[in-house]
Amino acid sequence: MIPTQRVILGAGLAILLIITAASIGLDVKSRSDAAWVNHTIGLLKKISDLRVLMRRAESAARGYELYRNPSFSDEFQAARAGIAPALADLKRAVRDNPDQVALIEGTEPLAQRRIEIAAEVMRLRAENDQAGIAVLQGKAEGRGLMEAVMGNLDRLSAEEERLLTARTSDSRRTGIVLLGIDVAGAMLILLLVALLIRESQRARVALQSTLTETTAAKEVLEAAVAERTEHLVIAHDELRLSVNVLQSTFHSMAEAVLVIDTESNVLLSNPAAERMLLHRTGMNLGNLRALSGVFHGDGVTPLRPEELPSARVLRGEPFEELEMIVRPHSGNPVRHLMVSGRPMLNGQGEISGAVLVYHDATTSRETERQLQQSQKLDAIGKLTGGVAHDFNNMLTVISGNTETLVASLKEQPELQRTARLIDDAAERCAELIQHLLAFARRQPLEPRNVEINAAISDIAKLLRPTLGEQIQIETALEQGSMTSHIDPSRLTNAVLNMAINARDAMPNGGKLLLETHRVVLDEAYAQANAEVRPGPYVMLAVSDTGTGMPADVQEKAFEPFFTTKEVGKGSGLGLSMVYGFVKQSGGHIKIYSEEGHGTTIKLYLPPGEGMAEAIISAAPPAAGGAETIFVVEDDSLVRNFVTAQLQSLGYQTVAAADSKAALQLIEAGQTFDLLFTDVVIPGGMSGRQLAEEVAKRRPGLKVLYTSGYTDNAIVHHGKLDDGVMLLTKPYRRNQLAEMIRKALNGGGTAAP
Numbered sequence: 001m002i003p004t005q006r007v008i009l010g011a012g013l014a015i016l017l018i019i020t021a022a023s024i025g026l027d028v029k030s031r032s033d034a035a036w037v038n039h040t041i042g043l044l045k046k047i048s049d050l051r052v053l054m055r056r057a058e059s060a061a062r063g064y065e066l067y068r069n070p071s072f073s074d075e076f077q078a079a080r081a082g083i084a085p086a087l088a089d090l091k092r093a094v095r096d097n098p099d100q101v102a103l104i105e106g107t108e109p110l111a112q113r114r115i116e117i118a119a120e121v122m123r124l125r126a127e128n129d130q131a132g133i134a135v136l137q138g139k140a141e142g143r144g145l146m147e148a149v150m151g152n153l154d155r156l157s158a159e160e161e162r163l164l165t166a167r168t169s170d171s172r173r174t175g176i177v178l179l180g181i182d183v184a185g186a187m188l189i190l191l192l193v194a195l196l197i198r199e200s201q202r203a204r205v206a207l208q209s210t211l212t213e214t215t216a217a218k219e220v221l222e223a224a225v226a227e228r229t230e231h232l233v234i235a236h237d238e239l240r241l242s243v244n245v246l247q248s249t250f251h252s253m254a255e256a257v258l259v260i261d262t263e264s265n266v267l268l269s270n271p272a273a274e275r276m277l278l279h280r281t282g283m284n285l286g287n288l289r290a291l292s293g294v295f296h297g298d299g300v301t302p303l304r305p306e307e308l309p310s311a312r313v314l315r316g317e318p319f320e321e322l323e324m325i326v327r328p329h330s331g332n333p334v335r336h337l338m339v340s341g342r343p344m345l346n347g348q349g350e351i352s353g354a355v356l357v358y359h360d361a362t363t364s365r366e367t368e369r370q371l372q373q374s375q376k377l378d379a380i381g382k383l384t385g386g387v388a389h390d391f392n393n394m395l396t397v398i399s400g401n402t403e404t405l406v407a408s409l410k411e412q413p414e415l416q417r418t419a420r421l422i423d424d425a426a427e428r429c430a431e432l433i434q435h436l437l438a439f440a441r442r443q444p445l446e447p448r449n450v451e452i453n454a455a456i457s458d459i460a461k462l463l464r465p466t467l468g469e470q471i472q473i474e475t476a477l478e479q480g481s482m483t484s485h486i487d488p489s490r491l492t493n494a495v496l497n498m499a500i501n502a503r504d505a506m507p508n509g510g511k512l513l514l515e516t517h518r519v520v521l522d523e524a525y526a527q528a529n530a531e532v533r534p535g536p537y538v539m540l541a542v543s544d545t546g547t548g549m550p551a552d553v554q555e556k557a558f559e560p561f562f563t564t565k566e567v568g569k570g571s572g573l574g575l576s577m578v579y580g581f582v583k584q585s586g587g588h589i590k591i592y593s594e595e596g597h598g599t600t601i602k603l604y605l606p607p608g609e610g611m612a613e614a615i616i617s618a619a620p621p622a623a624g625g626a627e628t629i630f631v632v633e634d635d636s637l638v639r640n641f642v643t644a645q646l647q648s649l650g651y652q653t654v655a656a657a658d659s660k661a662a663l664q665l666i667e668a669g670q671t672f673d674l675l676f677t678d679v680v681i682p683g684g685m686s687g688r689q690l691a692e693e694v695a696k697r698r699p700g701l702k703v704l705y706t707s708g709y710t711d712n713a714i715v716h717h718g719k720l721d722d723g724v725m726l727l728t729k730p731y732r733r734n735q736l737a738e739m740i741r742k743a744l745n746g747g748g749t750a751a752p
Helices: 003-067 070-093 098-126 130-139 141-196 201-252 271-276 285-291 309-314 362-408 413-439 452-467 488-504 523-528 551-556 574-584 609-616 636-648 659-667 687-697 733-747
Strands: 256-261 266-269 292-296 319-328 335-345 351-360 448-451 471-477 483-486 510-521 535-544 588-594 598-605 628-632 652-656 674-678 703-707 726-728
Touching: 003 070, 003 098, 003 141, 003 201, 003 271, 070 098, 070 271, 098 130, 098 141, 130 141, 130 652, 141 201, 256 271, 271 351, 309 319, 309 335, 309 351, 335 362, 362 413, 448 452, 448 488, 452 471, 452 488, 452 510, 452 535, 483 488, 488 510, 488 535, 488 574, 488 598, 510 598, 574 588, 574 598, 628 636, 628 659, 636 652, 636 733, 652 659, 659 687, 674 687, 674 733, 687 703, 703 733, 726 733
Parallel strands: 471 510, 628 652, 628 674, 674 703, 703 726
Antiparallel strands: 256 266, 256 351, 292 319, 319 335, 335 351, 448 483, 510 535, 535 598, 588 598
């Protein structure tokens, strides 16, 4: 090899070393570009996770406002706890970008303020502070903050997506340059080979072949890398979209969904499962079963361990709409559930877990139960009516022949006494049949227009010797003439039966109140009570201060032969007769009762023709005002209804669910002009005791009481005294307005 060739070869080798070094540097840069692409993708995932946390906190806060379920509060606190760490993690991830750091630092106070507003709304909702909620909602600050936070996150995502595009393009350019350098190196090698071809033809051919193969492989590899990178970016975008859609769908489902493993551990649950079942990820269904009783759809037969949904589905048995009833030992409401299950299989076809879907059928089953109860009473009525008809036919023959037999046995006193016993028994059977006919609505009525006040006054006189001296009888009759189109004799029997039941509920004495009112049952009341036609009625109420009835007894009170009395002390036909008489007369009957406080039975009777125009005439406009009314009512539906009605009349309202919450608001300085409280409320004090306690702090307090009992039902029995104003339930808007105005004008006080 001549010196010139050596110089050229040395220079070529030097250049080749430089190209190799450049290639190595570009390869390092290519790896760095790929790392930055992965960093950007990870950063986009952190932004998406923060957005989900903010949406989850906002959704939980809204759910709590609507349903006031503690599970929503728990979900809100869990999301709230994750927001600050997510923001800090995001800030660390973009610490190399000052603009993005500044954007996140500007977003942090906005997100914190949004969460604080949501927490404040939940607190105000828990305390039922409508005024505070109205102030916050009037500012509309939360929505603006949420939009600002989401806008900042969108800008941050857009910047990262721009960087992703730029870095991907940079990576591709680096690959192209790297390929160019490789090609240049290859060409240099070709030149060096050409210089050395004289020394070794065989080596030249081999080198040329190797260079060709290397170049082709490089091109194929570069094309594959470019295609792979493009596919990864597209796949990531599609995956992110799919994940967001699936998460939104999963979290918005009304049905509860649980994903469990083979050990019954909950791997995944949606918000509905946490609300409905109180199940969360990480819990074990086996441990949770100890907290509740689980029964078949009949509510009586317990589900054996091997029949439970999780056990069945983990055995590989898919099923649809398994009906079961869950009774929590904690006293929480009973749940009626429809469950579907599917096992999950791994790649080898083995069961790796299961999916359970729960539908809450509690409301629909309760509606069905009420309908079945109504249908049962109708069916019993039809049956007893048919039986009574046949018995009357037979009793006609028995009574007629027995009467003839008694008359023909005058000369045989012993046999005549026996015949009289048969006749008395037949008479008692006839009375029993009359009661059955009354319940079946098939008794022969002779209706006419009856002046109710006069009739009740006469009946009260008849009751005094019947009930005894230990029972105090009072009447509260609305002024003016009131007629009802009914059978007067059946009315007397109905009042007598109710009075005897009231006497038996007051073994140590008490008070019986008979009262009358003109009322109008509206469309809303008719929709909530089957077989009621809206319109005017004459209301007759019979109230006692006895032991009261539990809910299960109230449901069966009108069924024939149902009685809570000892054997031989009641036939169980008294209230069923009253029920049939009222229904056959075109009226409505309702029981209001609380254990330990007494019972009120209200008969809504059809008005007489002479009173129709007076009753349905338009009521005068309700008078309102601008004062502040403090409403204390434990029933949330009633409380919301009252506050809405008062606000529509121009009043300001403050509300509390029990005496404890009311006192807390008052001790905090809450101002108001009138205390409007239910008589029986939770919290450790009755409505009367609450009023007396508040009057100690605010002398001259004005009070209006309300109760499900009728007027004066608990007078002189520790609940209300003479001179204290009471508005009975149910009441209409005009009645509410009139009584509120009277109380504000000085008519109602805490004590006489």
